Amino acid sequence: MKLVYPILTLAALFLPIGRAAHANPPGALSSWTLVWDEEFNQGGIDATKWSWGQLPWGGNHHDSLYASVITPDDSFLWYDASIGSGVLDLRCRPGSWVASNGTTYPYSEGLIHSHGKFDFAYGYSEANAQFPNSGGAWPAFWMLKDGWPPEIDIAEWFASGSRMHTGLAFSPAGGGVSWDDTNIYGGNAADGNYHAWGLDWSPGRLATYEDGKWLWGTNAPNEVPSDPMYFLLNSGVQTGTNPGWNDTHFDYVRVWKRNQYVYNGDFEHGYGPWALSGNVSLAGGSGLDGSNAMRLQKTATDGSASLTQTVYGLQPNTDYVMTGWGNVGANSWPPVTFGVQNYGASTRTQDISSNGFSMAAIPFTTGQSNTSADLFATITTTWGNVYVDNVNIQPAAEITDRSFESGDSFYYWNAATYGPEQIVSGNARSGAFCVRFDGTKGQAAGVGQNIAGLVPNTTYQLSAWSRNSWQGTKIGVKNFDGTANEPQADISADQTYSQGVVNFTTGPSNTTATIYVWFYRTNGWAYSYVDDFFLVQPFTAPWYTQDVGAPALAGAAGTRGSTIAVQGSGGDIWGTADSFRFAYQTLTGDGMITAHVRNMDSTNQFCKAGLMMRATLDGTSQHLTAHWMNRNIAETVSRTAAGGSSTSTQTQNVTTAPWVRIIRAGNSFATYYSADGSNWAQLQGPQTIQMPQTIYAGLIVNSHDDTQMNEATFDSFSISPIGSDVLAGFDQWELGAFGNLDYPPSKQLTGNGMTLMDNYLTGTDPRNPNSVFKVSAVKQPDGGYLLKWPSVPQKSYTIQYATSLTGAWLTLTGVAGAAAPATTTTYVDHPPGVQRFYRVEVGP
Numbered sequence: 001m002k003l004v005y006p007i008l009t010l011a012a013l014f015l016p017i018g019r020a021a022h023a024n025p026p027g028a029l030s031s032w033t034l035v036w037d038e039e040f041n042q043g044g045i046d047a048t049k050w051s052w053g054q055l056p057w058g059g060n061h062h063d064s065l066y067a068s069v070i071t072p073d074d075s076f077l078w079y080d081a082s083i084g085s086g087v088l089d090l091r092c093r094p095g096s097w098v099a100s101n102g103t104t105y106p107y108s109e110g111l112i113h114s115h116g117k118f119d120f121a122y123g124y125s126e127a128n129a130q131f132p133n134s135g136g137a138w139p140a141f142w143m144l145k146d147g148w149p150p151e152i153d154i155a156e157w158f159a160s161g162s163r164m165h166t167g168l169a170f171s172p173a174g175g176g177v178s179w180d181d182t183n184i185y186g187g188n189a190a191d192g193n194y195h196a197w198g199l200d201w202s203p204g205r206l207a208t209y210e211d212g213k214w215l216w217g218t219n220a221p222n223e224v225p226s227d228p229m230y231f232l233l234n235s236g237v238q239t240g241t242n243p244g245w246n247d248t249h250f251d252y253v254r255v256w257k258r259n260q261y262v263y264n265g266d267f268e269h270g271y272g273p274w275a276l277s278g279n280v281s282l283a284g285g286s287g288l289d290g291s292n293a294m295r296l297q298k299t300a301t302d303g304s305a306s307l308t309q310t311v312y313g314l315q316p317n318t319d320y321v322m323t324g325w326g327n328v329g330a331n332s333w334p335p336v337t338f339g340v341q342n343y344g345a346s347t348r349t350q351d352i353s354s355n356g357f358s359m360a361a362i363p364f365t366t367g368q369s370n371t372s373a374d375l376f377a378t379i380t381t382t383w384g385n386v387y388v389d390n391v392n393i394q395p396a397a398e399i400t401d402r403s404f405e406s407g408d409s410f411y412y413w414n415a416a417t418y419g420p421e422q423i424v425s426g427n428a429r430s431g432a433f434c435v436r437f438d439g440t441k442g443q444a445a446g447v448g449q450n451i452a453g454l455v456p457n458t459t460y461q462l463s464a465w466s467r468n469s470w471q472g473t474k475i476g477v478k479n480f481d482g483t484a485n486e487p488q489a490d491i492s493a494d495q496t497y498s499q500g501v502v503n504f505t506t507g508p509s510n511t512t513a514t515i516y517v518w519f520y521r522t523n524g525w526a527y528s529y530v531d532d533f534f535l536v537q538p539f540t541a542p543w544y545t546q547d548v549g550a551p552a553l554a555g556a557a558g559t560r561g562s563t564i565a566v567q568g569s570g571g572d573i574w575g576t577a578d579s580f581r582f583a584y585q586t587l588t589g590d591g592m593i594t595a596h597v598r599n600m601d602s603t604n605q606f607c608k609a610g611l612m613m614r615a616t617l618d619g620t621s622q623h624l625t626a627h628w629m630n631r632n633i634a635e636t637v638s639r640t641a642a643g644g645s646s647t648s649t650q651t652q653n654v655t656t657a658p659w660v661r662i663i664r665a666g667n668s669f670a671t672y673y674s675a676d677g678s679n680w681a682q683l684q685g686p687q688t689i690q691m692p693q694t695i696y697a698g699l700i701v702n703s704h705d706d707t708q709m710n711e712a713t714f715d716s717f718s719i720s721p722i723g724s725d726v727l728a729g730f731d732q733w734e735l736g737a738f739g740n741l742d743y744p745p746s747k748q749l750t751g752n753g754m755t756l757m758d759n760y761l762t763g764t765d766p767r768n769p770n771s772v773f774k775v776s777a778v779k780q781p782d783g784g785y786l787l788k789w790p791s792v793p794q795k796s797y798t799i800q801y802a803t804s805l806t807g808a809w810l811t812l813t814g815v816a817g818a819a820a821p822a823t824t825t826t827y828v829d830h831p832p833g834v835q836r837f838y839r840v841e842v843g844p
Helices: 724-738 756-762
Strands: 032-038 068-070 075-080 085-092 094-098 104-109 111-113 123-130 140-144 151-158 163-170 178-185 195-202 205-210 213-218 229-234 246-258 275-277 279-283 293-298 305-311 319-327 336-341 348-352 358-365 373-379 384-395 421-425 433-438 445-451 459-467 473-478 488-490 498-505 513-519 527-536 544-548 556-560 563-568 580-588 591-600 608-614 623-629 633-639 647-651 659-665 668-674 680-688 694-702 710-721 776-779 785-790 796-802 810-816 824-829 837-843
Touching: 068 094, 085 111, 085 229, 123 140, 123 151, 151 195, 151 205, 163 205, 163 213, 178 213, 229 246, 279 305, 293 305, 293 373, 305 384, 319 336, 319 348, 319 373, 336 358, 336 384, 348 358, 373 384, 384 445, 421 445, 433 445, 459 473, 459 513, 473 498, 473 527, 488 498, 513 527, 527 556, 544 556, 556 580, 563 580, 563 694, 580 608, 580 710, 591 608, 591 623, 591 694, 608 659, 608 710, 623 659, 623 668, 623 680, 633 668, 633 680, 647 680, 659 680, 694 710, 724 756, 785 837, 796 824, 810 824
Parallel strands: 068 104
Antiparallel strands: 032 246, 075 085, 085 104, 085 246, 094 104, 111 229, 123 195, 123 246, 140 151, 140 229, 151 163, 163 178, 195 205, 205 213, 275 305, 279 293, 293 384, 305 373, 319 358, 319 384, 336 348, 336 373, 421 433, 433 527, 445 513, 459 498, 459 527, 473 488, 473 513, 544 580, 556 563, 563 710, 580 694, 591 659, 591 710, 608 623, 608 694, 623 633, 633 647, 659 668, 668 680, 776 785, 785 824, 796 810, 796 837
């Protein structure tokens, strides 16, 4: 069975006059998850997030540079009608204000801070603020930690001189305080409008922005802080100035984290943002590559030692792999345990006990609505001294940021990345971004990514698209079979994008690989662009795939273990002609297809993924779909005649991606959906569509935007040819069982959890919870396995096997149901020295 997962999209943004559209993080917003925000829309300042009226370290005044005293009355919320939103008002008032040190100052000021209530390391922070233009006003949006430095000034406005200061104070190796910063004079910071001031903070790197425009940055690792820090928002007055009454307004403060990204997993930048518990310390020179690692120590009197990080922006119903390297040392300390929890199922762990680093690899699947997970490493034994390094998380057998929509290769494409490469907007094949190689630099260049979760002894296909690649562009793969084997493909393309394809087969124990694109010419003279990587196991019969209706961007499809990945663009499945990607089989006669769409990209509010039965592969063909859209809608779209118009039936508020099903009986077609694959509801009742005896049935993906690729993954796909005599037999069975024909084949009664059609096919009783179709396997003295299941005479059964639960299912043999009066069928299999998992499918 298959399910579809919806993804939210952004609608057009309309803002009242006077409010700047907030910039959001660099790159595509879909590459980030909002993890903390303050919209200032409540009745008063939220005491769970902020403190106000004094400085974090005590007192209510700054040093002598400020001419103001911090008072609680000068920090308050009000509604700003000009932007249609609540705002924080930080006020400055002239007067005689006595500070806690007894000194009288000529101004008051407002200040709030998140010290002890929200401290964080790494991510993108943004505040939308309206600064005053009164000479001497000194408001700021900044960050500190306990102890100084460091200090990050995201936006510090000096109205005198119209100067915006942004940058970093840090402690250099020799001690003291140094600054890496800039001053921007003039500009529009105090033009009466709100402006978005942002900070992109990652290990070893900082950058600040105004309304999405880069202001300042550094990638000096000895300068950039790694410890968690807190926010301060304040107005203020410079000593010796007289700005008069003035106000600073903050519309919001927001913090995002990069999706599917482990910050500082190699500990090369201290420990931030890892949460530490117990005796945990940074160990220089003890890492996997001879650099930093984290040391976890425990004695008989210590508690457990552990480190934890939450990873955001995961897809529900998606397979991931957590990896980490552990070393217990020559003293053979007890193991270090790696694990993942809070992802929608029970905690999964793996122990590493090696002297010398070895890798833990923990596969897990997120729950139906889970978008985050906690990664950890711990030691809980009586005594231990172990090392941890290079912790990461990746989609299983899949490329992260496959179309470079993060806007930055630094984050995901960080294996074998070098030379004059840059992620750029413009010239992309799909979406907004692609990777560009500068052929004028006279240097080779490349970007790469490590892939986890591959299946040993399995063939994969890597593809990518490039333009201007006559300059010398290859895609390739390495480290996948335990040898120096490194297959590559040249992509030779002019001004339009062309595709390159590489096939490779993993070794008998290999579950990882490194993929890359390599710009290898050093005498080029122009830019070369690469976009849209895709990694799957290529289809084999009876599966086929192609674009229908000539979408602007060619799609692709294949398998990833037990799932199917389909990638496509296309305007829509609607009107008099369709445009989408189709992964299909042929179906002759009556039958049923079922699928669960696990997840889907967010390309448009009308993008869709699901099932289709179609008369031909022409774009104007008659068809019927059952699909899910990212607006929480399950929908049927049909065209009853070639070239005719389309009609639809929708079910609203399908908030989790459903299983979908289509049943054909002659020229009568009906669609269904289910939240769990067991309890089904009708999506659209039977309608008549004239189709030939043999049709095309399978999976569809449409982006509803010909400039973008939409990808969806499916699992539990099934296609069941059912002869008309079987449907007639179902009616007879229904009459005998219930005395009427009131129930559709997809009806599920309270009982064994199977549909009536499944009960009819398997010979089970829908009202008896103990009457179920279940296969047992009993080991025999000769090493074989006796398979046994309930059966019906004249029914056909297909035995399938897999060597792992994440591997592909292969057909072992077909078996006819035992003759009456037998009610069970048996088969003995002798596997060739490897473990096997079995399942049995029943047919008419």
